[in-house]
Amino acid sequence: MVPKGPYKLCTVNKVPERAKLVVGRFIESVKDTYIIVHAENAARLEDVKPMCERNHPDVLFAASMWTQEESDEIQRIARETVPGIKTMAIPQGLQAEKGPDGVVEFLKERWAGLIELS
Secondary structure: OOOEEEEEEEEEOOOHHHHHHHHHHHHHHOOOOEEEEEEEEEOOHHHHHHHHHHHOOOEEEEOOOOOHHHHHHHHHHHHHHOOOOEEEEOOOOHHHHHHHHHHHHHHHHHHHHHHOOO
């Protein structure tokens, strides 16, 4: 089977190294089925719009360190900037509770449903 994609992914995480590590593990875990390119990470809310304008990502993930309100705002900015973008907020505290493995599993469980929505 030929992998689907490529999908351009941007992340919003206050710790860019963690975003790169966790997303890298996620991408590696689904590489037989999907081609995903991690284009860029924004570490601050005010960086979301310019990052989306530069990259025009297909998908954006908001990390688990953001509050519900911040995650909603991140996703709103992304959707206003890039029509049709798919966004997902990792539940607040998931990284702290279950570590990177928990986040990777969360992403793997939801990826297909997220990107295959019309």
